[in-house]
Amino acid sequence: AQKITQTQPGMFVQEKEAVTLDCTYDTSDQSYGLFWYKQPSSGEMIFLIYQGSYDEQNATEGRYSLNFQKARKSANLVISASQLGDSAMYFCASRSLGDSNYQLIWGAGTKLIIKP
Amino acid sequence: DGGITQSPKYLFRKEGQNVTLSCEQNLNHDAMYWYRQDPGQGLRLIYYSQIVNDFQKGDIAEGYSVSREKKESFPLTVTSAQKNPTAFYLCASNGGSNQPQHFGDGTRLSIL
Secondary structure, eight states: OOEEEOOOSEEEEETTSOEEEOOEEEOOOSSEEEEEEEEOTTOOOEEEEEEETTOOSOOEETTEEEEEETTTTEEEEEESSOOGGGOEEEEEEEEETTOTTOOOEEOOOEEEEEEO | OOOEEEEOSEEEEOTTOOEEEEEEEOSOOSEEEEEEEOTTOOEEEEEEEEETTEEEEOTTOTTEEEOOSBTTBOOEEEOTTOSOOOEEEEEEEESSTTSOOEEOOOEEEEEO
């Protein structure tokens, strides 16, 4: 069974600094996908970035990038030049690409607070 | 714009009452999901459905029921058997294995 571990329950970061949110995964699958979501205090889940296990390059989306280290089974989210609006819960999730139900396995989340 | 609509945004349940949370999507996705989120916690899967008239239990299905009579709709009923229903409920849909799940804005359920 897959498992996602997010070891940082909470983080404080100064505005404009870069942030790294940790995520390690445990899977025996060869083909899998990794996802990051942002959940502001209002509650909606916002998809940020996706990395497939066979993608050779790290995924990037604007200020978000995914530091994918397959041998270490880690998929850390990097936010460059943090903004006050980045304050939120962040969830890492994984999926076996062979799962026809498209189920996601979720981490417990990291609460990020950006200080002005 | 395509998306997922959940209603109501806030819901209050009386003792012994069943309540139904609505979830509608116009993304033409086959797969739909219901999650429960308690304060400060992650998401737990209640039920999911891959096709009309078929659905499977997730990790915490006890005290909940669903139906999938139309592709677009996946309502969740919180029954009186669910003794601790106060939580934030999120509905999601998915269009493919390498695609993200899309979420509605959620429903906050409280006990009166």
